[in-house]
Structures are given as structure tokens and as C-alpha cells.
Amino acid sequence: MTNSLKEDLRITVRIAHKDLLDFWKAKMLVVTFTIMPLVWMAMFGFMYPQTGSSNPYSGKISTPYRNIPIALVDEDCGRLALQVASQFKEIASSTGLFSVRDFSNFDSAREKIVSGDVKGVVVIPAGFSEALTSNRSATINVVVDDANPQLASLTYQEAIMVLRMISDGIRRATITRLSNTVDPLFISDPVSVERKPLIGTTNTFQFLAPGFMALVLINGALAGLAATVTREKEQGTMDGILIAPISRTSIVIGKVIAQTVRGTMQALMILVISMVFFGVRIYGSPTLMLLVMFLGVASFSGVGVIATSMAQEQETAMMLMMMLNIPMTFLSGIVVPMEQMPDWLQTIGKTLPLYYAADGLRKVIALGADFAMISWDVAILSMYALVTLSLAIPIFRRVMSR
Amino acid sequence: METVIQTHGLTKRFGDLTAVDHIDLSVMKGEIFGFLGPNGAGKTTAMRMLSTLSKPTEGTATVGGYDIVTQAEQVRKIIGMVAEKLILYPRLSGVENLEFFGRLYGMKGDILNSRVDELLRMVRLERFKDMPVGGYSSGMRQRLNIVRGVIHDPEIVFMDEPTVLLDPQSTSFVRDLIRDLNEEGKTIVLTTHIMDEADRLSDTIGIIDHGKIIAVDSPRSLREKHHCEALEDVFLELTGRALRDSATPIVPMRRVVGRS
Numbered sequence A: 001m002t003n004s005l006k007e008d009l010r011i012t013v014r015i016a017h018k019d020l021l022d023f024w025k026a027k028m029l030v031v032t033f034t035i036m037p038l039v040w041m042a043m044f045g046f047m048y049p050q051t052g053s054s055n056p057y058s059g060k061i062s063t064p065y066r067n068i069p070i071a072l073v074d075e076d077c078g079r080l081a082l083q084v085a086s087q088f089k090e091i092a093s094s095t096g097l098f099s100v101r102d103f104s105n106f107d108s109a110r111e112k113i114v115s116g117d118v119k120g121v122v123v124i125p126a127g128f129s130e131a132l133t134s135n136r137s138a139t140i141n142v143v144v145d146d147a148n149p150q151l152a153s154l155t156y157q158e159a160i161m162v163l164r165m166i167s168d169g170i171r172r173a174t175i176t177r178l179s180n181t182v183d184p185l186f187i188s189d190p191v192s193v194e195r196k197p198l199i200g201t202t203n204t205f206q207f208l209a210p211g212f213m214a215l216v217l218i219n220g221a222l223a224g225l226a227a228t229v230t231r232e233k234e235q236g237t238m239d240g241i242l243i244a245p246i247s248r249t250s251i252v253i254g255k256v257i258a259q260t261v262r263g264t265m266q267a268l269m270i271l272v273i274s275m276v277f278f279g280v281r282i283y284g285s286p287t288l289m290l291l292v293m294f295l296g297v298a299s300f301s302g303v304g305v306i307a308t309s310m311a312q313e314q315e316t317a318m319m320l321m322m323m324l325n326i327p328m329t330f331l332s333g334i335v336v337p338m339e340q341m342p343d344w345l346q347t348i349g350k351t352l353p354l355y356y357a358a359d360g361l362r363k364v365i366a367l368g369a370d371f372a373m374i375s376w377d378v379a380i381l382s383m384y385a386l387v388t389l390s391l392a393i394p395i396f397r398r399v400m401s402r
Numbered sequence B: 001m002e003t004v005i006q007t008h009g010l011t012k013r014f015g016d017l018t019a020v021d022h023i024d025l026s027v028m029k030g031e032i033f034g035f036l037g038p039n040g041a042g043k044t045t046a047m048r049m050l051s052t053l054s055k056p057t058e059g060t061a062t063v064g065g066y067d068i069v070t071q072a073e074q075v076r077k078i079i080g081m082v083a084e085k086l087i088l089y090p091r092l093s094g095v096e097n098l099e100f101f102g103r104l105y106g107m108k109g110d111i112l113n114s115r116v117d118e119l120l121r122m123v124r125l126e127r128f129k130d131m132p133v134g135g136y137s138s139g140m141r142q143r144l145n146i147v148r149g150v151i152h153d154p155e156i157v158f159m160d161e162p163t164v165l166l167d168p169q170s171t172s173f174v175r176d177l178i179r180d181l182n183e184e185g186k187t188i189v190l191t192t193h194i195m196d197e198a199d200r201l202s203d204t205i206g207i208i209d210h211g212k213i214i215a216v217d218s219p220r221s222l223r224e225k226h227h228c229e230a231l232e233d234v235f236l237e238l239t240g241r242a243l244r245d246s247a248t249p250i251v252p253m254r255r256v257v258g259r260s
Helices: A003-024 A028-045 A077-094 A104-113 A128-133 A149-178 A184-186 A206-236 A239-244 A247-280 A286-310 A314-331 A343-349 A353-367 A371-400 B043-050 B074-079 B096-102 B109-122 B138-149 B168-183 B195-200 B221-223 B229-240 B252-260
Strands: A066-076 A096-103 A120-124 A141-144 B003-014 B016-029 B032-036 B058-063 B077-081 B154-159 B187-191 B205-210 B210-219
Touching: A003 A028, A003 A066, A003 A247, A003 B096, A028 A206, A066 A077, A066 A104, A066 A149, A077 A096, A077 A120, A077 A128, A077 A149, A096 A104, A096 A149, A104 A120, A104 A141, A120 A149, A128 B058, A141 A149, A149 A184, A184 B154, A206 A239, A206 A247, A206 A286, A206 A314, A206 A353, A239 A247, A247 A286, A247 A371, A286 A314, A286 A353, A314 A343, A314 A353, A353 A371, B003 B043, B003 B187, B016 B043, B016 B187, B016 B205, B016 B210, B032 B043, B032 B195, B032 B221, B043 B058, B043 B154, B043 B187, B074 B077, B077 B138, B096 B109, B109 B138, B138 B154, B138 B168, B168 B187, B168 B195, B195 B229, B205 B229, B210 B221, B210 B229, B221 B229
Parallel strands: A066 A096, A066 A120, B032 B187, B032 B205, B077 B154, B154 B187
Antiparallel strands: A120 A141, B003 B016, B003 B058, B205 B210
């Protein structure tokens, strides 16, 4: 290693050390920095509670939304209708799916949907018992609160699941009544389906935690760079650094390293919280995970340096960073699965480094991927880092000597 | 005497605005050069170019014999800067600030530690060395800011309004400090709006207005040439009384009162 390179490295470390020391001394900032991942994970922990998979065939039903208020209207009042209503209440209560309230007619139940007291109505219409006793198929109606499409869809699916279990029971009882020689389970469900996890146990957080880690890494790097570069420009300390006989590359890399350390610490906090409170496990190599985290920060730091070099003051830099961060968060498949988006948005999302950082982390943490399996993510992130930083350094040099 | 700063047609334009307009200047080794001018005259821009923080649009300049554009790194090794904005990290202590800037100049170990101690003693801040700079008074901060600019013992020091907003005691201390640094052999380029300060401290005065150098001489010669008792009168005679950073020329209040 040449002396000049050694000296550049020494200065890089000094600048990173100073930035971290300066950060460490801002007590309120450190408190916020520590609390933020806790708040995030607690918030998303409630939004996406851990749940197993539902399986109506095996009678296993799980739900992330417990005790959805639902109305039950028995317009038939026959023996079988009463039996179905009672079974519905029992399953709803034992699985924690619904909190069931009885109504004598549909209109009064409908009013409760409009007022927001219940999210759906299950109606057993007149003639239900009579149809079944005459060996004819009977219908149960489900009405949901369409004002909230997501909850409406969930309420509908879960009501259907409970009713299908009841229907299966009726079918098996009918088969037994008609013939004692055949297994009613074989006739009703000749093929049953059971979901098996790819690795370990199925846990929503195995998907969410790596995404949030990538998000915190890149957002932290961008916001941190925006704050540090523009603050130093505003308070005048950047002049003190620029007037010293040191390379501009050392300044940029030193600042990027400080932000990488900060981002990595925050991402690791998210991981620890996810592991301790939400049962997340690292199935892959922790070293590989750290490599993806490092590349995740490095991949977008160049863009952060360019944007903050050009911004005249902190407010503009922060706005610029928000302008980049918010769409990137939603387009990278972290909060909303990418498959939900139209093709053209997916194409944009797949050009962003956050997508590859989240993808790499997910594969390593949740699926135990080895290096070969994430080589594409690593290659794209490295390319991003190389291209953006090699553009950022001359731009930083030029802008700073205007 | 040896020339340590030499400019030839040094110019800086920002779009249509010519901030520094073809200035030719010589600063001799070991002198205090008072660089005066109204607000927006081009002093700070010229200093930023000479200290390699800003590239000239036109012209050339050498500092310590090195070209400010092609040999910027050599220039940076021999200059120090005390800017109008304090170059200090408020959350870091006095020692941490000095150590950080010292390390940027390759200083380390005992050499750095003894230099930091020496400078803190010089500006009487030993007792407060571990306190965050944000808790210092204005005078303490400026004293620390000055020694920070000379941590690496530079040959040439650029000082931009080092006594602005200081109380008389601190001002007097800082002026003595500037003299001490000059007596150590350092060349000092000083900008100030306090004419008395420029008069007392400077060996040579350069006055810049509208980006052009309009006078260069010793304070005494300037006063004699313009038949003025105070340097301030020479300055106003050369640069006029109109406000420079106002949208329209404003007649000074004294005259309005006189007429009524």
C-alpha cells in the first residue's frame, strides 16, 4: 500500500470517527435514533401480528384481525338454521375470528354496518331448514362493509371459511345418513391441502424485518448524509476540512462510512427486536447479511452525496431526500408486495437499490440463501455503489470549489 | 522582501455578477496585510480563492510560490484560515476540535498533544478544554477558532473579521494574539470593518471595491495621501457613503438631519 493511500485511509477513518463522535454527543439525537426502530417494530408488530395459516379443510383457522364484529340474522328460525347459527357462533368464538351479535332482521343489522358497529352480516334466509331437510342445497347470504375494501374482503373470506366448515359438517352427516359403508371424509374431501413452510416456521416478520432493515439502512444513509454535509456547509466547518491538504475522496468516503455504521447499528437493532419479540430467526450466514447491509448503504450513498452537495441548505437537502425516499419505500416491495403493482411500476421498483437490498436480506435471513443465491443482488448493489460514488466524488469536488 | 502572495488579473464571476474583477496584489512575507472593503466588495471571495476554497474564473495567483489551482494541495499545507463563521464543532470539546483539525494535517501522538496543550494555554482555555464548545462564550469560541486555524503552524494565515461581535476585552486579547502570531513570522491577511483595528495592526492596507483594488499602501501613507486623520475617512472617501447592500441608494441619516 502506498503512503498516499495509507494517509487517505487514515484521514477517511478520522472523518468517520469525528462524525460518529459528533453524533454520539448529541444526546437527544442518540435517544431518537435508538427509539425509532423500537417504535417502528412495535407499530408494525401490531399492524402485522404473527399468524399461522388458515386451513378450512383441516379445521385450522388463524387470523391477524381478531374478533371482527359481525351480525347474525336468522330469518328462518328452523331447527337446522338454529343449529348452523349456533355452530357459527361457536367457531367464531373458539378461533377468535368474529364477535357475533344476533339481530332479528336484516334492516336493523344493516343500520349497524352503516354506523360502523359491525363489519358484516351473515343472513340465514327463510326456507333454509326446509331446503336442507328436502335434500336441496340451501344458501346463506353474507353482506360486508364495502366502505373499507381491505377489511370487507377479509371479513368475507373468513365468514366463508367458517360457513364452509359448517357446510362440510352437514355434508359428512348427510353422507353417513345415506350410506354407512363409505368414509364420509373420503367423499367430502378426497384431497386435502396443507401448507408447509419453506424453511422453519411461517412468520410475517420473517418477510417484514429484512425489508425494514434495508429501509432503515438506506433512509438512514440518505438522511444522515443530508444532515451532516449540509450542516457542515452551513456552520462553516466544511471549509475547515476542505482547506486541509486531504483528498476529497477521503472526505466523501469518511462521511459515507460514518452513516454506514449508524445505519447498520439501527438495522441491527431492528433485527434484535424482531428476534426477541417476534420470533424472527436468521437462517443464513450473518456475515453474508452484514455484506448485504453494507452494500445497501454504499449503493445509495453516492446519490445522497450528490444531492446534498448541490443543496444550499439543510431544509432543501432534507426535502430532496424525502422526495427520493418516499417513492422508493413504496416501490421497492417493502410495505406493499411488488406483485400488487402494475408492470410499469414493478419495472421502476426493480431499478432501485432498496429492492435488491431488501431482497438480498430476505433471502439470507428468511430463506437461508448462500452467496450464489444472492449474487445478482450483490452485483446490482455493488454496481450502484461504484457508479454513484464515482460520480459523486468529482461532483462534490466541483461543487465545493465553486 | 519576499512576496508570498501574488495575484495577476484574479477574477471570479458568479453568472453575470463579477465579484472579483482582475485584481493584482502582492503580499510580503511576514507582514500583516489589511484587506478592507465595503460589504459585498469581494474581500471574502478573494480570500476564498487564495485559500483554494473557490476556483478563479480568470487570472492566476500564487501563495507561498505555489499556484492556487494547479498546486492547491501544497498551498493548503502552508496556509491556515480563521473564517468569519467559526470553524468549530459545537458538540465537541475544545481538545477534540483541535485534535481533529490537527490530524487532518498529519499531526499525531505527542507532537499533536503538546501542540494542543500549548495552544490552549496560549488562549487561556486549559480549564475549559473538555467542555463542549457550544457552552463557550463568544470570546472563548473565537480564541479557540483562531488557534484552530494555526494548529499546524502555517506560514500564512487568512483571517476574516476575527474580532466581530467580541467585547473590548476579547477584542484586545485577539488583537494581541494576531500580533503574537505575526511576531512568530506568520504572514497574516486580515479583513475587518473596524478601521481602527486595521490601522493599528496592518503593515499594508489593500482596499477593494466593486471587485477591484482601488488602493494599496501603508496606513500612514494612505492617511497622508488623502489628508485624513483617520483611516475610516480615507476608506469613505475612496468607497463613498452609499449603502452597498441596499436595493436603492440611501442618503445617510446624518445628512438628512443636517439639512432639516
